[in-house]
Amino acid sequence: MSDITSRSGTRLARRLAHLYVGLALYGASSALLVRAGLGLEPWGVLHQGLAERTGISIGVVSIIVGAVVLLLWIPIRQRPGLGTVSNVFAVGIAMDGTLALVPDVHGLGAQIPVMAAGIVLNGVATGLYISARFGPGPRDGLMTGLNRLTGRSIRLVRTAIEVAVVVTGFLLGGSLGVGTVLYALAIGPLAQFFLRVFDLPAPGARTVPVAAGTPREAILPR
Numbered sequence: 760m761s762d763i764t765s766r767s768g769t770r771l772a773r774r775l776a777h778l779y780v781g782l783a784l785y786g787a788s789s790a791l792l793v794r795a796g797l798g799l800e801p802w803g804v805l806h807q808g809l810a811e812r813t814g815i816s817i818g819v820v821s822i823i824v825g826a827v828v829l830l831l832w833i834p835i836r837q838r839p840g841l842g843t844v845s846n847v848f849a850v851g852i853a854m855d856g857t858l859a860l861v862p863d864v865h866g867l868g869a870q871i872p873v874m875a876a877g878i879v880l881n882g883v884a885t886g887l888y889i890s891a892r893f894g895p896g897p898r899d900g901l902m903t904g905l906n907r908l909t910g911r912s913i914r915l916v917r918t919a920i921e922v923a924v925v926v927t928g929f930l931l932g933g934s935l936g937v938g939t940v941l942y943a944l945a946i947g948p949l950a951q952f953f954l955r956v957f958d959l960p961a962p963g964a965r966t967v968p969v970a971a972g973t974p975r976e977a978i979l980p981r
Contacts, residue, residue: 777887777890777959778841779849781883781888781889781890781891782845782846782850782888783849783884785850785881785888786821786851786852786856787853788881789854791861792874792881792938793817793854795864795870795871795873795874796863797936797938798874798935798936798937798939799934799942802824802898803817803928804929804935805925805927805931807928807932808932808933811932812931817858819851819855820851821850821854822848825846825848825896825898828897829843829844832897835907837904842892843900877938878941878942878949881942882945882950883949883953885949886953886955887957889950889954890958891959892959
């Protein structure tokens, strides 16, 4: 019994480590995309646009938007988990912290590597966060809730939400560019790969590779 309890405690510790390291790296990766100045991920475009309009830091804007989106879970009857609530705060805090440490970069010779590092790090963060299995982020919970409510596919619901978010963010002054396009193309394969790397199967269960197109791949930590 004590051996089982010990293994259970170790697994929980690993899940918590995956959750919070993943969230911290997600915020750091978003900050690197800001510093690269070549375009942000879809929600980042909105956050930056709102930050430009309000004068509030982009990390705090991310927290506020996450909290507002979480409130939208109420009418669609989504239930948050530890990962959901942690996501609201941890990503924004890590983002502002990274921006305070990493200076602006200038010239494509520096911008391109920083952008690439941000995208790859985002994939690592996604694999860590989702493998913890503590619930989706507020933005993706909205997506899955609308999928259940409307009967539309995850792909269609996600595309509709992110197009609306990108357009709104761009009109507010958010950064839309090659980084946005590369992120959209790369994040799926990167998330797929790092989910396999960091997957934590249930005790005694066989490790089953994450197949392309599964719901877990569709849920990113935003």
